[in-house]
Amino acid sequence: MRLDDNRIAFVAHCSLSACANTRRELVGGAPSLPGITKYRRLGWNERWATEGAFKAMAGELRVRLGVHNLSDDQVKAFRDAYRQMMQISDNRGYQFFAGLHGVPSWYCWHHQHNAHSAQQMRLFLPWHRAYLYNFEMAMRDRVPGVTLPWWDWTLRPPRQRGIPGIFGVPTVGGQPNPLAAFRINLPNTNPPLVRNTKRQPGNPNDLPEQSKVDDVLSRTDWNDFNNAIEDVHDDVHGWVSGDMGVVGTAAFDPIFWSHHAMIDRMWWLWQVRNGSGNISTDLLDTVLAPFNFRVRDVLNVNDLGYDYAAAQVVASAGGTG
Amino acid sequence: MTKTPRKAPAAAAQASKRRRPLAAPTRGKGSARTFTTRPIPVEFAGPEHRFVRADIEISGIFHGEASYEGRIFLNNPKADAKTPKDLPNGYAGSFHIFGHGGCLGDVGHCEVSGHNREPYDFRPPHPLTPAMKSVTVTTALREIAKSSKAVTVTVVPVVTAINELCDAENVFRCENIQFVTYN
Numbered sequence: 001m002r003l004d005d006n007r008i009a010f011v012a013h014c015s016l017s018a019c020a021n022t023r024r025e026l027v028g029g030a031p032s033l034p035g036i037t038k039y040r041r042l043g044w045n046e047r048w049a050t051e052g053a054f055k056a057m058a059g060e061l062r063v064r065l066g067v068h069n070l071s072d073d074q075v076k077a078f079r080d081a082y083r084q085m086m087q088i089s090d091n092r093g094y095q096f097f098a099g100l101h102g103v104p105s106w107y108c109w110h111h112q113h114n115a116h117s118a119q120q121m122r123l124f125l126p127w128h129r130a131y132l133y134n135f136e137m138a139m140r141d142r143v144p145g146v147t148l149p150w151w152d153w154t155l156r157p158p159r160q161r162g163i164p165g166i167f168g169v170p171t172v173g174g175q176p177n178p179l180a181a182f183r184i185n186l187p188n189t190n191p192p193l194v195r196n197t198k199r200q201p202g203n204p205n206d207l208p209e210q211s212k213v214d215d216v217l218s219r220t221d222w223n224d225f226n227n228a229i230e231d232v233h234d235d236v237h238g239w240v241s242g243d244m245g246v247v248g249t250a251a252f253d254p255i256f257w258s259h260h261a262m263i264d265r266m267w268w269l270w271q272v273r274n275g276s277g278n279i280s281t282d283l284l285d286t287v288l289a290p291f292n293f294r295v296r297d298v299l300n301v302n303d304l305g306y307d308y309a310a311a312q313v314v315a316s317a318g319g320t321g
Numbered sequence: 322m323t324k325t326p327r328k329a330p331a332a333a334a335q336a337s338k339r340r341r342p343l344a345a346p347t348r349g350k351g352s353a354r355t356f357t358t359r360p361i362p363v364e365f366a367g368p369e370h371r372f373v374r375a376d377i378e379i380s381g382i383f384h385g386e387a388s389y390e391g392r393i394f395l396n397n398p399k400a401d402a403k404t405p406k407d408l409p410n411g412y413a414g415s416f417h418i419f420g421h422g423g424c425l426g427d428v429g430h431c432e433v434s435g436h437n438r439e440p441y442d443f444r445p446p447h448p449l450t451p452a453m454k455s456v457t458v459t460t461a462l463r464e465i466a467k468s469s470k471a472v473t474v475t476v477v478p479v480v481t482a483i484n485e486l487c488d489a490e491n492v493f494r495c496e497n498i499q500f501v502t503y504n
Contacts, residue, residue: 189425191340192342193425200346200347238389238390241388243346246346
């Protein structure tokens with residue numbers, strides 16, 4: 001086992017018995033979130049290992065990895081899933097899922113509205129977690145085993161510069177890169193939208209830095225954290241610009257999903273430290289339409305069958321005692 | 322606290338079906354209008370008062386059109402998009418609006434009618450119900466309050482994504498701006 005970088009706990013894929021020594025080393029700390037029974041702070045504030053990691057070792061959880069650490073095979077599987085989904089025009093396809101966020105269905109929650117009281121709704125994070133879950137499951141229907149990687153926009157050269165390369169190259173093997181653009185086909189909106197998605201990214205140095213992420217994760221109050229993380233999220237949408245820059249078309253850009261995986265991962269890191277926060281009971285029972293989840297159903301990513309890691313290796317269950 | 326009337330969305334004026342396909346948003350040309358409050362008393366932030374954090378809360382923000390970074394400057398009403406984001410220029414922090422991108426529906430689609438909802442209307446609120454943003458400005462406010470009893474708040478919107486459905490000039494529109502301190 002190795003630590004891939006100095007910030008994220010590394011998850012190995014092996015049997016529980018083979019990882020027993022590692023497990024003992026990582027165990028410790030007091031849990032505050034259902035499903036996370038034991039954890040230990042490893043050093044820097046994102047270096048965590050959770051019980052979920054051990055479930056992943058047993059093959060029970062799917063692991064979302066960093067875009068910057070995907071192997072060639074993992075990139076190929078990721079591309080294949082998008083390519084196949086983009087060729088489907090029904091409710092299993094890319095356009096269907098992208099269209100739930102903005103045009104034409106407008107289900108997403110941004111800027112926290114509440115029609116009945118002055119209380120803020122704070123559905124931004126849980127709604128997008130449910131959204132990514134459904135999208136990822138649709139990806140896995142096409143390519144079994146694939147997971148949605150997260151784009152760490154805090155990385156700086158030489159590790160990454162702006163838009164990650166796998167999303168930036170226009171063609172792969174002589175074919176259009178399905179991670180670079182998607183052809184929107186909505187002839188009946190007003191006005192019509194029938195064209196390829198575009199981006200107009202800003203200066204890579206203007207992307208949020210690690211210090212900004214640290215500041216967001218330091219907010220211990222749920223509402224305060226919500227405001228801070230949504231603002232960073234808004235910032236990155238604007239940085240990518242083009243279709244990603246506005247709510248109506250953002251989800252049609254293939255990089256949307258990995259940006260939101262990063263946001264979801266930040267929320268999970270916050271939850272590991274702070275629990276689920278002071279979410280009101282009303283909010284816990286709010287339905288995240290059009291998905292079959294309430295807010296309380298999406299609080300624990302392990303209950304949804306996944307976890308986050310920087311990278312993943314497969315190790316033999318055998319070894320020396 | 323200060324108030325400014327919120328202008329009606331430009332897209333609300335659209336009348337009929339638009340058949341010309343919509344081009345992708347761009348970063349625009351940077352001609353968005355800045356907004357400056359009248360002087361706001363800040364004795365509460367003077368050296369003799371103890372506070373650990375000060376926020377500027379902006380509520381009633383219209384977010385139906387362009388996306389932008391709202392740069393906040395204290396006591397610098399001449400600030401614009403080229404003003405350095407540093408303390409000597411009064412820069413206190415930024416907020417970001419992820420805009421709707423203009424109205425992609427028929428007439429009335431983007432008109433918010435939240436004030437007339439029936440008591441048993443449990444449908445979700447309109448997506449364009451105005452937003453609230455909070456920006457922590459502790460350092461800048463503390464510095465300025467050492468020598469001033471009042472400050473102006475200038476918001477410089479720097480557009481990040483805009484299309485032809487959006488008003489390129491009146492990008493930032495809000496209802497209230499207020500300071501909140503914590504101790």
